[in-house]
Amino acid sequence: MNQGQAAAVFEGVYARRLDMIHRFPPGLRALGTRYIEPLFVAIGPYHRHLPRVQEMERMKRVAVHQFMQDTGLDWDALLAAAGVVAAQARALYDIPPAQNQGGDDPAAVQVPEAADQGEPQPHEQGAGQQEQNQDGVGPAAEQALGAGVQEVLAAGHHGIPLPPLPMSNAGFQEMLCIDAFFLLHYISMRDADNVPPSALAHLFYSRRSLIDNDIMLLENQIPFFVLTHLNELHPIFLRPFVAKLATNFHGHKSTRRIPPFQHHGYTPPHLLALLRFCMKEPVPAPPAPDAAGGPQQAPDAGGGPQQAPDVEDGAQAPAPDAGGGAPPALDAAGGPQQAPDVSITFTAIGLEEIGINLNVSDRNRFTDMAIRKRSFGPHLFKDPLLLGRELVLPQLFLGNVSSNYLVNMAAWEVCTAESYVERDTIVCSYIRILAMLMHREDDVHQLRAVHLMEGELTDRETLDLITSLGKHLPMGERYVRMLASIEEYKLVTWFWIAVHKLFYLYFKKIATFFAAIGSLAGVFKAFELVLVKKHQ
Structure with missing residues (x-):
């Protein structure tokens, strides 16, 4: 050749x-x-x-x-x-x-x-069934x-x-x-x-x-x-079955019939790709059941309900920017222009120090990742001006089955991604973000504390899997955009971050100092009263 x-x-x-x-x-x-x-x-x-x-x-x-x-x-x-x-x-x-x-x-x-x-x-076949070796x-x-x-x-x-x-x-x-x-x-x-x-x-x-x-x-x-x-x-019906398998990523199970998801005319190459598509698309409201208890729509060629063709997976409209802005411009090579000096060493605790709190998204989809401004809620006391940010991620339930699904979906993206555009590498981006947040078992415990991570795997097993997998995956567009959003936030609100970090790191010492000042003030006040009574 x-x-x-x-x-x-x-x-x-x-x-x-x-x-x-x-x-x-x-x-x-x-x-x-x-x-x-x-x-x-x-x-x-x-x-x-x-x-x-x-x-x-x-x-x-x-x-x-x-x-x-x-x-x-x-x-x-x-x-x-x-x-x-x-x-x-x-x-x-x-x-x-x-x-x-x-x-x-x-x-x-x-x-x-x-x-x-x-x-x-x-x-x-001649003498019948053949013997098999070991x-x-x-x-x-x-x-x-x-x-x-x-x-x-x-x-x-x-x-x-x-x-x-x-x-x-x-x-x-x-x-x-x-x-x-x-x-x-x-x-x-x-x-x-x-x-x-x-x-x-x-x-x-x-x-x-x-x-x-x-x-x-x-x-x-x-x-x-x-x-x-x-x-x-x-x-x-094939697609409802795949939607049922997708519940392995959820920390809760439902006894109700799992509704089929919107496939938008997408034809997958195999069941694994269909599972990935299910995990990156929102689940619609359950359809009204017919007399047999199933969806009223007639089955399409894939065994799911017929849907009006919308857009193919490779031709979806661009999603809004993870940081709330417009999608980044493309460079001469066709990839997104990256901000200079983007840090990739954040941890869950490190993000807390600069005023970025971890939060769970409303939907269990890999596309539900964003850096957004804080809203009124439990952080209002610490951040009355709402200058901080939230890193929103979908909850992940990691068990023996779901971890296999996650690894193989990422492997399929590695084999098929044309570039690191969002639609091709959404699972890789999600895993890279998790790997960025995990460096020690304490980091995994921190993610469990905010319910971003659940499952049957121990903290050590989760840490080993995500970090070992993440370092071999490409940096997807969503991952790069979220890092750029964090860097932009650090540049714009640097003064507030410095104040927040000071109080975050030394809050106990500052509180102890003012408590001591208050105690001393009380002692001096009592001493003053004693002196006044003595002179009287």
């Missing part, structure tokens, strides 16, 4: 970056495999050979079989529907073709038509793929990013069919009003945290257009 061909390939990959199913960014892999590899179920081709997901590979067959029973469709119909989009979907993965491209992929998962025994049986790969697959399999497995054992196993077109089509219909069936069964009393439903319920975690990993995705295409066979 010469330079021109290499450049053409690179430009082609870059043009499709928003639609690609990316591998985890190399700079973030040091965070650990728990953010990269599935714990329970593999979706797509990248991790389907891991030993720990082989049990769910069999359970996915059961789910597809139950889907066929519920819908009355046979395996050929499902496979044919997946075949319509298989070639387009395969182009979005970085997987090599199998050597035996003319036949079936020996490492591919096989699922037949529904059988009478209650569980799908594998297609007959890495979950059949011996026939190893023989067909040769040393490539051994290289893949050896790479995984040494912590190197795991390259996918080669796949034939037929094998990819079957895998896509199984994984897509498994996801659709799982989403359908997660609906509280549509859970049949079955062993599979019990498995899904008892392992829902693991499954919810795995289906939002960056490397564990299938294209969203595949889901919407196959969803036409048996429509279900």
Whole structure:
């Protein structure tokens, strides 16, 4: 391949970056495999050979079989529907073709038509079902793929990013069919009003945290257009399910039906991107339920209610400036002009010293970040002129699942951001702001005290995660604008900041001094009265 061909390939990959199913960014892999590899179920081709997901590979067959029973469709119909989009979907993965491209992929998962025994049986291949070695790969697959399999497995054992196993077109089509219909069936069964009393439903319920975690990993995705295409066979709502997963970032849970969010005509490349879009968009008022308890709108192609097309995610109107002013001008390179000497070493306590208090936003969205003037409230006594500021951030509930979501949304932004404009790096900006506020465990405790940070992780775990993640992320536009707003505030109100800092740092000493003066005044007054009485 010469330079021109290499450049053409690179430009082609870059043009499709928003639609690609990316591998985890190399700079973030040091965070650990728990953010990269599935714990329970593999979706797509990248991790389907891991030993720990082989049990769910069999359970996915059961789910597809139950889907066929519920819908009355046979395996050929499902496979044919997946075949319509298989070639387009395969182009979005970085997987090599199998050597035996003319036949079936020996490492591919096989699922037949529904059988009478209650569980799908594998297609007959000579002696029947192949044994699997300790890495979950059949011996026939190893023989067909040769040393490539051994290289893949050896790479995984040494912590190197795991390259996918080669796949034939037929094998990819079957895998896509199984994984897509498994996801659709799982989403359908997660609906509280549509859970049949079955062993599979019990498995899904008892392992829902693991499954919810795995289906939002960056490397564990299938294209969203595949889901919407196959969803036409048996429509279900997809967007309300993603909105339900977004509640993992909230410190409180609701038993009410989660309403779908406004998608503004946005078509995501996969479920992870849809979750990110949900977390950066406001949630509308719940729609009036129909007789069946669901929203009155008809489902759109993505399984959510139909909405009037507004603007795409990449063409949204610019948001107001985080500091309350107009958006910054662009420099010659197309990025926002940064103010000189912007400090990036603020802490929660340091901001308090200069009169900037931390506050929780009204909505749990990553876009709800701003530096704004104080309003009448609890700080009126300390700041009667309302010269101080508030750093407003959304509350974050960090648990095992939500931390995985946060890391993988940031990883997707790293892979797809065209530049550091706000719409491309809002999650990165949010994490960078949190990392700016955290340097010690006491800083995390301070954020918990004002309810900006909650969750299952300890202060040390939260500090390690946010700081380790933040230093590898780009500085998003919102992050830079908020730092510039803080610097502008320091320049404009420098005299008030000096007075505030004096009282903030030495309030107890000043209060003690005046109390001592008052005590001495009382002593002198009493002494004076004694002298007066003595002379009388």
